[in-house]
Structure formats: structure tokens, C-alpha cells
Amino acid sequence: MSKKPIKVWINVDKINKEGIVKKKANYLPIVIWENDEPDQYGNTHAIQQDLPKELRDKGQKGEYLGNGKRWEEGETTTESTTTEKPQDDDLPF
Numbered sequence: 001m002s003k004k005p006i007k008v009w010i011n012v013d014k015i016n017k018e019g020i021v022k023k024k025a026n027y028l029p030i031v032i033w034e035n036d037e038p039d040q041y042g043n044t045h046a047i048q049q050d051l052p053k054e055l056r057d058k059g060q061k062g063e064y065l066g067n068g069k070r071w072e073e074g075e076t077t078t079e080s081t082t083t084e085k086p087q088d089d090d091l092p093f
Contacts, residue, residue: 008068
């Protein structure tokens, strides 16, 4: 039996663009871990950017990007979303 997916919210404004891995496409390495207890909003998981070793060696730390929880098919979000992209941002999302 497969586990239920985890729906996450990532604050893209906090992404360290130096940490994006460029191969055939651009990738953002992240770490998702399960919290011991749900937070006050019911979130059971946390997301952090995983920086390459050379950036960590320079003292940079991966930013906390957001959180998430198990997602039930058919659920909708109660938070508003926008497709508007900041003008100074060259990320494709």
C-alpha cells in the first residue's frame, strides 16, 4: 500500500538561487522531514533548502522554506494563491 502524498507550501522568496543545481534543467534540492508532533495548524512536515557542500563550507545555511501535511485526494486549500511572479525574479515559477 502506498503512502498518502504530502502537500507542501514553499516560500520561493527564501530560495538561495546559488543553491539551484544546473544540469539539463534547474533543480532545487530540498529536505523534507516529519515533525514529532503536528504544529498549531496541523502541519506534520517541514521543508528546508539543501545547499551544496561548497556553500555550507562558506557558512551559508539552507533556509526553512515551508511546511506541509498529508494530503487527502479531493482536498482544497484554504490559503489564497497567486500566479503573479515578482519582477526581479528569474525563477520559472
